[in-house]
Amino acid sequence: MTLAVHARGLVKVFGDVRAVNGVDLDIGEGEIFGVLGPNGAGKTTMLKMLATLLAIDEGEAAVFGVDVRREPHRVRQLIGVTGQYASVDENLTAAENLWLFGRLQGLGRRQARATAAELLEQFGLTDAANKRISQFSGGMRRRLDLAASLITRPPLIFLDEPTTGLDPRTRGQMWDTIRGLVASGCTVLLTTQYLDEADQLADRIVVIDHGRKVAQGTPDELKNSVGDLTLHLRLAAGADLSLAGDVVRRQLGGEPVLTPESGQLNVPLASADHVADVLIGLRQAGVALASVSVDKPTLDEVFLALTGHDAGETERPDPRPQAIPAQAPEKVTR
Amino acid sequence: MSTITIDAWAAVARTQARPSAADTFRQTLAMAWRATKKMRRNPEQFFDVTLQPILFTVMFAYIFGGAISGDVKSYLPLMIPGILAQTVLTCSMATGTQLREDMDKGVFDRFRSLPMARISPLAGPMVADLLRYTIAATITFLMGIAIGYRPGGGVLGVLGAILLAVVTGWSLAWVFTCLGTVARSAQSVQGISMLIMFPLTFLSNAFVPVDTLPGWLAAFVRVNPVSHLVSADRDLANHAELTAQVGWTLVACAAVIAIFAPLSVRLYKRHL
Known part of the structure; x- marks a missing residue:
């Protein structure tokens, strides 16, 4: 069976940084596939290579069996790309934008107008149809941007951090829209920095770090690898953090994460029931607590568990700029 | 969401290997439409094509008129075609700067991800710019007439001169479009363009008769394509004569397009 996306050994080099370093991907038709990673992990670069926006330095990729390197023009007829920064024209109105993109993709004048009206309606932008984009809110821009990617109903949609910077309500709407896309037969490749977004939407996830794939699986598999819950403990002033660490190890057999500067430790838990075990153990050992909370694991914790370093960590084993050149490769490569 | 379901394999079967000539044409016109919308909504883009010809015509006529031709009125037939060339070339410079700005x-990013002919994002704005050249050329003549220029070539001669200037400006715009695709920023396009434009316009016969120049300079001025345009426009506007200068100007234009249009598309593709 031919896959929606099939990539082997993708490499992108910017100067002496390997922004994407040998990634394999297999995405089935009709899947929502999540690419999870911190800023600078190489997510956007990878997406841009698959979407024909960046040259593939090494490796190969195919979209519905069409080779991305050899036949980019064909691939462009099969994809819709919605970037991190709304790629719509500031000087035009919403309706004009959609009309222009329709014309550029071979629609007749009338058809382009009808499609634009239909999409504006579908994305709740009819009232703003004749407003200029410069007057749009962030959420409206994103919606318009996504609408612009759907004009020709492409079977594969790339979404680069579709909800970064959106408020929770708008984010929820965007999620519904993405689910709707898949219901109509689309395949979606989505990058995100948020574990909960990947969790909500994706059928399968890869975790990317330093341009490499560090994990792959369903959201549940991924979360189970770090425990379902995390217990956050802050010790009272003067309490012995290393003693507390020993207690946790003895009680659960798991490895807590210590932050000595703030007297904190985070403990991955398989079940909420284990909270009591840890607390009782600490009481018996005479460790005084300042605060206790239980949360779902954050991306940081998934990261720490998978890679051994923080997602937001700036000091990295290899010298790489925090912001990946993917946003503006032309400025970096020239 | 729509109830239309998407058949990926039918979509794959429908794909075309490359854009057809008709696609390219339609996409270029769509991009030209976008550029005219942009112009209308940013009227300051018309400053260079309106104010500059007015300002330069008046300034140069009254400053140099007496010194070069004895009085303003007898300088105008020499100068107006020169100003025309200068104005149109300055307009073509803006094409590169604006392309660079636009590309950032x-x-x-969306244009790059669409199945479009790679020449249309470059050629579209240039089609729209024909409007700018025409405005600039027309204003130059109107201004000249307002201060006493009476073109001996009549209406046809003047229209011919405008047409030739527009064609030349459009051809040279490919040079600046090419610069726009390689330069790092709009400012650097502007800077480099100035370095090309100034010697080309001033080291020509646009404002002074060539026989007043030292031999080495006259040699350059005679081969400068801008001099050919200026001479051709003088023949057209003042005498309604189609001279060999028109031919040389068109040959130079064709050569510029043949080199820089394909080069620009290549360099633009390199961004992908």
Whole structure:
């Protein structure tokens, strides 16, 4: 069976940084596939290579069996790309934008107008149809941007951090829209920095770090690898953090994460029931607590568990700029 | 969401290997439409094509008129075609600067991801710019007539001169478009363009008769394509004569397009 996306050994080099370093991907038709990673992990670069926006330095990729390197023009007829920064024209109105993109993709004048009206309606932008984009809110821009990617109903949609910077309500709407896309037969490749977004939407996830794939699986598999819950403990002033660490190890057999500067430790838990075990153990050992909370694991914790370093960590084993050149490769490569 | 279901394999079967000539044409016109919308909504883009010809015509006529031709009125037939060439070339310079600015915007990412002919994002704005050249050329003549220029070539001669200037400006715009695709920023396009434009316009016969120049300079001025345009426009506007200068100007234009249009598309593709 031919896959929606099939990539082997993708490499992108910017100067002496390997922004994407040998990634394999297999995405089935009709899947929502999540690419999870911190800023600078190489997510956007990878997406841009698959979407024909960046040259593939090494490796190969195919979209519905069409080779991305050899036949980019064909691939462009099969994809819709919605970037991190709304790629719509500031000087035009919403309706004009959609009309222009329709014309550029071979629609007749009338058809382009009808499609634009239909999409504006579908994305709740009819009232703003004749407003200029410069007057749009962030959420409206994103919606318009996504609408612009759907004009020709492409079977594969790339979404680069579709909800970064959106408020929770708008984010929820965007999620519904993405689910709707898949219901109509689309395949979606989505990058995100948020574990909960990947969790909500994706059928399968890869975790990317330093341009490499560090994990792959369903959201549940991924979360189970770090425990379902995390217990956050802050010790009272003067309490012995290393003693507390020993207690946790003895009680659960798991490895807590210590932050000595703030007297904190985070403990991955398989079940909420284990909270009591840890607390009782600490009481018996005479460790005084300042605060206790239980949360779902954050991306940081998934990261720490998978890679051994923080997602937001700036000091990295290899010298790489925090912001990946993917946003503006032309400025970096020239 | 729509109930239409998407058949990926039918979509794959429908794909075309490359854009057809008709596609390219339609996409270029769509991009030209976008450029005219942009012009209308940013009227300051018309400053260079309106104010500059007015300002330069008046300034140069009254400053140099007496010194070069004895009085303003007898300088005008020499100068107006020169100003015309200068104005149109300055307009063509803006094409490169604006392309560079445009390419840094998010919407160009979308253009790159669409199945479009790679020449249309470059050629579209240039089609729209024909409007700018025509405005600039017309204003130059109107201004000249206002201060006493009476073109001996009549209406046809003047129209011919405008047409030739527009064609030349459009051809040279490919040079600046090419610069726009390689330069790092709009400012650097502007800077480099100035370095090309100034010697080309001033080291020509645009404002002074060539026989007043030292031999080495006259030699350059005679081969400068801008001099050919200026001479051709003088023949057209003042005498309604189609001279060999028109031919040389068109040959130079064709050569510029043949080199720089394919080069620009190549360099633009390199961004992908």
